[in-house]
Amino acid sequence: MLTLLGVAAVVVGFAVRLNPLLVVVIAAFVTGLAAGMTPVEVLEAFGKAFNENRFVTVAYLVLPVAGVVERAGLQERARSLIGRFRQVSVGPLLILYLAFRQITSALGLTSIAGQTQSIRPMVAPMAEGAVETRTGPLDAATRQDVRAMAAGTDNIGLFFGEDIFIAIGSILLMVGFLASSGITLDPIQLSVWAIPTAIVAFVIHGARLVLFDRRTRRRTAG
Amino acid sequence: MIQLSAVYLLAGALFAAFAVLSALDRNNTKRLGNALFWGLVALSFLAGDRLGDLGNGVLVLGLALIAGLGLLGRGAPATTSPEERRSLADRFGETLFVPALSLPVVVAAGVLATKYGGLTLMDPKQATLISLALAAVIATGVGLVLLRQPLMSPLQEGRRLMDTVGWAALLPQMLAALGAVFAIAGVGELIGQLVTSYIPMDARLTAVAVYCLGMAGFTVIMGNAFAAFPVMTAGIGLPILIRQFGGDPAVICAIGMLSGFCGTLMTPLAANFNLVPAALLELPDRYAVIKAQIPTALPLLIANVVLMYAFAF
Structure with a gap:
């Protein structure tokens, strides 16, 4: 104990x-x-x-390029680019990113996006820009909410996409565990059963993003 | 063939550069703390295999003490002002996206070519990490040339972002190590026994709910669904859901793991997903990302219970 x-x-x-x-x-x-x-x-x-476990910390190798493009104005560009597409608001933008992240992760491409290389330099500024276009400059609380929602959307897209890919660590862990307990399964049998949850995750988080969109609009309009 | 050890050399060199530049940064009153902290990380990457277990343990202790005693400051290397950035943004236009987007393209190409295209440039078991490292180098080069940035800017700007993340950068690796100590001490088995011996599971729905909620709850405590899975599945999934109630092992394990992932969305112990982004996005509330995720995680967890109950039997 x-x-x-x-x-x-x-x-x-x-x-x-x-x-x-x-x-x-x-x-x-x-x-x-x-x-x-x-x-x-x-x-x-x-x-x-x-x-x-040093491999966990290797991800910071992307910091130099993230910093260089930031120095040259990528965040500002991402923000103003979204402003030119006035019809794109924060909800649909993040729903699109969620779908992209889930689908690419399901194909095994989990490292092509992420918090350091996509959310900080591009997605979060775009999300902020999408709100600003409608409502003018953001207050600190709204800015934090928009950024946190962008970061959360990346995690949710990753978690509920990657298990559809057959060669991801968690699937291999399950195959190995079951084999040691005398149950032989093919990875594909496990990964197809990740699909129902992936769809529900998309629906739930997508619905939340629609509501989030409305809320930011109301907050700044009121 | 490129091995993981080459990636570690590159990471070691990068952290060593952060350490040297930190030491020279007169604007940071805690520059020696920063230099020591990133220097220790560099040492770990460059010579970790030669330090021995105790040596690595002392190194970790050093990292924790520097962070815990508040010796880590935040370097402020000279960078462009918001006005300069706006005018650079107008000048470069959509070219600015090229380096950032070349990163995922190179990662995807490296991973796919190694796994399916017979590319033998890199160790196939480590294709993702090696591709990521290669992509980081290539994208940095593309950025320097295309955007005509100073030669030192990758290191200085990298250091600026590294100091923004600060000690949180090492937390995921530390937590992984804590998981290993938990495993040696048998923490997981103990919790599994507690759950199974105190909750009656003679009804199928109760057993499904206990397994899914247990996966999530245990993941919250351990910070990792991988640590929770063997314990909860050996304790409940296998003996009760699969053997006693005749559930389909594929459905039970797959959805059980995803219930664990719902827990990952709700715990500060999953630092790389939940705390590092908050630091990276400079959010005043350390737990803001977790708070944004909980309203998705909880209904999804209930949905997993329903899905497992509906499809496994």
């Missing part, structure tokens, strides 16, 4: 907004010590896993 103290440490640490890196290290020590490991063993296990 004591090993669950580590989970508690994470929850409390995040709740009181301690620096998350520190929270993670503390949680690792609490968990490891409760499970009977020595501090050195915990540090070794943690360091080994950190080193093995």
Whole structure:
């Protein structure tokens, strides 16, 4: 039971907004010590896993190009470009992006878009521009909402598209797990059953984007 | 053939450049903290395999202490002003999109050519990461030439964005490491046992609901549906839904995993999806992205329960 103290440490640490890196290290020590490991063993296990997971941080290789195009005015261009298409409002824009992200992820192309390379330089400025065209300059709260919605749309499109692709990590994990339990399945059998949820995700989030569109319009009109 | 180790060398060089430029940045009062932090990340990429487990552990401890003690500042390299950017935007027009869009094109081409086209330039198991690294280099070159930007701008602008993300950049990797410690300590199995021993699951709908909600809830705690899946499926999915009620394993596992993804949308522990974007978009509320996602995640989770109940039996 004591090993669950580590989970508690994470929850409390995040709740009181301690620096998350520190929270993670503390949680690792609490968990490891409760499970009977020595501090050195915990540090070794943690360091080994950190080193093995370096690929997670490789994504920041796209920062230089994102910064260069930003320096040259891409965000401003994205914002004014959308302003020229007056009929495109924020709802349909993000619904289109959602569909794009779900379909390309379903084809296995999960890394062609993302928060650093698409949302910050292009999609978020376009979404802001689409609202600004209708309502004039945004207040800080609306700007935050529009940006957060753009970021959330990327995540939702990715999560509920990628599992339709047969060679994605989660599908392979399931195949491996079932095989070790004596159930043989082909990846394609699992991936077709990701389609119903993908459609429902598109409908639910699409409906929310339509409502979000109306809300931003009302907020700024009123 | 290009291996993942080459990508790590490139990443190490980039972080080393961030560290050096941070150290030289007189406008940042905490420049030494920044230099040390990104320097440690560079060291991890360049020499992580030679540091040993304990060495890597000490390195991580250093990162956490620098961040936790507030020694990390935010560098402000000289960049273009909003007015300059507006006039550059008018001058370059739609050309500005070319470097940004060449990135996905190169990634897609690299991945597809390696998987289906017989391209042997890169290790097929790491095609996505290697393509991403190649695309980052090519797109940067395209941007420099096409938009006539200064030679140092990729590094300086990259550093500016890196400091915007700050310590949050390392959180996903740290959480992955925490997951490994959780696994050694058997945290997952313990929670799985608690769930299965305290909730009666003699009705099919209850069992489906407990499995889906458990996947989501467990993902919220662990930050990762991959960690939740083996525990919940071994505890509920396999013995109860598949063996006892005769459910279709493909439907149960596929929708169970997607229920976990609903949990991913709601947890700060899935830092790369939820906290890093908030930092990157400079949102005052660290949890703004999660708040934007919860109203989609909850109804979708209920929809998953319904879908599983309808199609698995």
